[in-house]
Every structure is written in C-alpha cells, then in structure tokens.
Amino acid sequence: MKQLYIFIATLIIYLTAFNFNASAQWTSMYDINNGLPYLNTGQYAVWFINPDTGFVANGLDNNSANIYKTFDGGLTWTVALDSTFIGGTIYSFFFLNSNTGYASAQKGKIFKTTNGGNHWDMLSFSTIPANVSITDICFTSADTGFITTKG
Numbered sequence: 389m390k391q392l393y394i395f396i397a398t399l400i401i402y403l404t405a406f407n408f409n410a411s412a413q414w415t416s417m418y419d420i421n422n423g424l425p426y427l428n429t430g431q432y433a434v435w436f437i438n439p440d441t442g443f444v445a446n447g448l449d450n451n452s453a454n455i456y457k458t459f460d461g462g463l464t465w466t467v468a469l470d471s472t473f474i475g476g477t478i479y480s481f482f483f484l485n486s487n488t489g490y491a492s493a494q495k496g497k498i499f500k501t502t503n504g505g506n507h508w509d510m511l512s513f514s515t516i517p518a519n520v521s522i523t524d525i526c527f528t529s530a531d532t533g534f535i536t537t538k539g
Contacts, residue, residue, distance in 0.1 A: 445478030
C-alpha cells in the first residue's frame, strides 16, 4: 500500500510539473496593429497548413465574417476573403494539402481554394438548403468529404 501512495505522489508531482512547463510555451499573438481583429465574440475557425501559413475566420454577426491569412506564423494578417462574399459565419476549415482547402459556413455555403487561399470560390450544392449552417467539413481524400450541419 505504501508503494501505491509513493507512485500516486510521484505521478501528481510529474503531472503538475508537466502542466506548468507546457503552459509556459504559449505566446499571445493578438495585437491591434497586426491586421487581425479581436475574435473574443462570435464563431471562428483556425487552420495552419504549415508553421508559417495559416487562416482564421471570424463571424461577429451573420454578415461580417472574413477569412484572414498569415504568412509569418500569425505575426501579421491580411484579408483573404471578405464578408461581402461570405455573408455569414465561417465555422471550419479543412485543407487537403498546401493548395486545396475548404471553408464551411452559414447559409449552406462551402468555399474552396486551389491556390493556398489566395482566391476562394463558393461551391453550389442543390441538396443543402440555404437555412442550414455547415458547422464542420472534413475530407478523407480529394474525392470524398463529409459535413455536419445545424439548422
């Protein structure tokens, strides 16, 4: 029984030390001057295709979502797709590779890029009603994908 207590105490000490060390690795990337708006409210999605290139989407209300892109690991951000084209919240991203990616959104919309997020096209599906939000998107191959919906 004494060995069990020693083992549990050692495990607690190890886990506590690991948690403190892991939390020390986080750095805040938000700065009002880096082009990324504060994303504390509303839905948003994040996806990095490598350590430097990534995307984030906000959606503070039904008509103000933007997709932002970074080339420097999140130090600066530029608008890759603006709210006039999206018209609703972006819920998730999924990239098959560094060029081909998808973004799922409100109002039954799915957006696709084939050039690493420099240009996005809206895909049309007659089987997805406009009052449905596509909350997640995932692909197992270039030809097979899955979505989850709400609404």
